Amino acid sequence: MKLSRQSQPNGRAGVARDSGANGLPRIILAHPSGARVELCRHGAHVTSWKNARGEELLFLSQKSWFEPGRPIRGGIPVVFPQFCDDGPLPKHGFARTRTWTPAATGTTPDGETFATLRLEADAETLRLWPFRFTLEYTVLLSDRLTVRLAVSNAGDQPFRFQAVFHTYFRVGDIRQTGVFGLQGLEFSDSLKAGARACEARELVTFAGETDRIYIGASDALGIHDGGRGRTFSISKKGLPDVVVWNPWIDKAQRMEDFGDEEYQSMVCVETGNIVAPATLKPAGRWEGATSFFSEG
């Protein structure tokens, strides 16, 4: 693998490009600490985040497709401009199945290794969604991982959109996993046709299929992974809602690109603007970001 000129003297850090699964082009970010990220241009999809000890922190399904036109199962899918089946577009929008263009790579003044990918409207997206947009997705790696999406309206009419970082965390055992920071929030339960209820628990634990949108969550939350003795801290900006999803046994079996037992080693905690989509006027710009920090 050839490292770019931003390489550090220890020869491990910097930005490199190569081909990943099924020959899909990807960008490798390596931080001087030893942390590493793999970013696939297909979907601007982070498929791997390893800490300085080389431990994988994201879940990626063994059965994932790595094919043009199909989303990758695991890592961090970028959902835009539609969440789930919340409109007429393909599920979770089209950003996760388009090939993004590298726009910049390097090291920030704060020492983060980064890459920015760009996606613009083209004939195919305009057929699905008749708006001219520019997306800029920046992945920054230091002792934490930060993802930032900027949406610009490059057309002459306003548009509304949802945007979500659909992060799949790798956990030791879902039965020993809990999400904290959601207590007291109203949620929409996707398994009960969106029925609203209030979260009473300090730690949201799992004993069955879970698919909820927590509305207006605080900007700091996290995951306790009891199986590995690890805590993920999540901080977000501009993204009020949080989806907590685990397919559990039956849905895992129904999903073609997901192993029957894999529900045990993942949890999705997704940050986004879902319940109240953002509106952008012509020339307007919107930004949302989330940082992940893992301890233990």
Ligand code: BG6
């Ligand atoms: C979650 C949704 O965000 O994504 C779930 O809340 C959905 O309802 C899940 O099943 C996975 O979606 P997909 O399209 O990647 O299978």
